[in-house]
Amino acid sequence: MTLLLIVETLYLYLPAYVANATPVLLGGGRPLDGGRLWRDGRPLLGSHKTIRGAASALILGTLTGWVQASLPLEFLHPSPLNGLLQSLGAILGDLATSFLKRRLGLKPGAMLPLLDQLGFILTALLLSYPLLRPSTGQALLILPLTLLLHPLTNYIAYLIGLKREPW
Secondary structure: OOHHHHHHHHHHOHHHHHHHHHHHHHOOOOEOOOOOEOOOOOEOOOOOOEHHHHHHHHHHHHHHHHHHHHOOOOOOOOOHHHHHHHHHHHHHHHHHHHHHHHHOOOOOOOOOOOHHHHHHHHHHHHHHHHHHOOOHHHHHHHHHHHHHHHHHHHHHHHHOOOOOOOO
């Protein structure tokens, strides 16, 4: 594995990372689920998943992909739609994880190992794969990279007061 492969892989999936991080910075406001409860009497998603967080994630992740597509990089030139698909995937993966956590009776902020770290990137990978067509190495490498980077960035966000929990 080369350093170039790592850099290329992180670059390819940057829109998903941006979309996943954006609600921590720009979220808040009205809950995406409108405060609705599921059949089990628990919140559908929870008050921490907001309209502003999802919208800002979609916008900034899509813009990231658009900027990437406009850069004259010889080694990578993703489609402008890549940012939209990855952002949408990151949001849907995160929402699916929240939905599952509520069904399991876990409160917002509680940890669900592996799914908390990989849910957003797996869904982003699946949605963008047909358009992006990453190499097998890139598709496989993004998972362990995310397992390393996600906890590190969350811990930094916790240390600087952006998150209540270090995970």
